[in-house]
Amino acid sequence: MPRTTTLECPGCPPLRALTFDTLGLIKVIESRENQGGPKVVERWGEPHSSKFVNAVSIIDRKSHPLLAVARKNGQIDVLSLVNGDSHATITPANDVHVQSEENSIIGLHLFAKQNLDLDSRVCTLLTCTSKGNASIRSIEVPDSLTGSSSTNSSKTWDVCSGGNVLCCKVDGNEKFALFGGKGVEVNIWDLANETKIWNAKSPPKNSLGIFTPTWFTSVSFLSKDDHRKFVAGTNNHQVRLYDISAQRRPVLSIDFRETPIKALAEDIDGNTIYVGNGSGDMASVDIRTGKMLGCFTGKCSGSIRSIVRHPELPVVASCGLDGYLRLWDTKTRQLLSSVFLKQHVLHVLFDSNFIVEDMPKGADSLPCKEQTMKEIAVGEEIEASSLKRKKSSKVKENGIDGSEKKRRAKQSEERKKSKGNDGPEKMASREERSKSASKKRNKSSKKEISDEE
Secondary structure, eight states, X not given: OOOOOOOXXXXXXXXXXXEEETTOOEEEEEEOTTTTSOEEEEEESOOOGGGOEEEEEEEOOSSSOEEEEEETTSOEEEEETTTOOEEXXXXXTTOSSOOSGGGOEEEEEEOSOOEEOSSEEEEEEEEEETTSEEEEEEEEEESSTTSOOEEEEEEEEESOSSSEEEEEEEOTTSSEEXXXXXXXXXXXXXXXXXEEEEEOOOOOOOTTXXXXXXXXXXXXXXXXXXXXXXXXXXXXXXXXXXXXXXXXSOSEXXXXXXXXXXXXXXXXXSSEEEEEXXXXXXXXXXXXTTEEEEEOSSOOSSOEEEEEEOSSSSEEEEEETTSEEEEEETTTOOEEEEEEOSSOEEEEEEOTTHHHHSOOTTOOOOOOHHHHHHHHHHHHHHHHHHHHHHHXXXXXHXXXXXXXXXXXXXXXHHHHHHHHTOOHHHHHHHHHHHHHHHHHHHHHHHHHHHHHO
């Protein structure tokens, strides 16, 4: 049976998240003020094992937000982030590099800098397969859903000569891409010139002379504005910090538990990272010192596959093979809420413009984060005052009853002490008194009998 937690969840602020599972389903989870917790409000797509989601990417903006999904069968879908309508579909027949499931797409990035026209929209995609075939293509997406999409231009190159690429990440300025995998050292490429600008060097052997093989499972840049510093998770439960301006080997290495690192995410402060492993452990680490800030309260019962930090709210989401989407508080590391999604969940994304853009017409506007925090504080003060009143009344009642009990207990103790402290003389005098009293009673009874006669 899966392990569950008995923690009290205080609830999460209004937000919107999208999850992607092994059957290719996209589920939209929304949390509103009077909804009683996050709930699944929409489900996009039809379930099928061939539609297994390998990679996802999002353009999170107010106007024309887009979502790209790469599937196991090599198909790439470009969808609307608002309602899930399909804008473009790239099939494996059109992609020369994706010819089998062994060379499926594992890296996907949808560039946010788009050229928006009146009649059509152009979106640019970066894809990378497990064999290291990377490509950048521009797709013309018509406004009408019935229109067909066409590829305007494409650039391809090879990221590695051997091994399998398992992770791919593009920096915030969308100028550099980071790749790594099994047998592939992490390396950075300039996307404009398609040239490799940096390649990591393997760590030296340990004190026993054992060399750890290269096996990277996840990567993430620390800051959106700086591509020189990034973190990488390995299969041998290590988190490594790299600085390409300093050296080729890791600047810092941190061991986390005993299972492979499966997910990494950076915080908006640029100094904290969130780590998840194959046994369901999740923690936050200060990457400047390498010290663990703390583990997230509540054990997940399956491998964590995706961790995402909300760009505005102090909320971080995690999902994995136990089928749960969990929302955590970044400051207290407490569980805010969880949603059971029935399938193995592989990826999660946040829609940060949900409160502003996704409200139905005529509906009341949702409260902002400050309002919700104030309401929570006021409610806590009211509850605290009521509890104080109840406690004071109970203290008064208990105080009266307690004084009487104390007085009676003292009297009984004094009696016991007086009985215990009596010497042999006092005992003898007591016996004599009792004998004399009995004699007097006998004499009085004899007199009464004689008088009656």
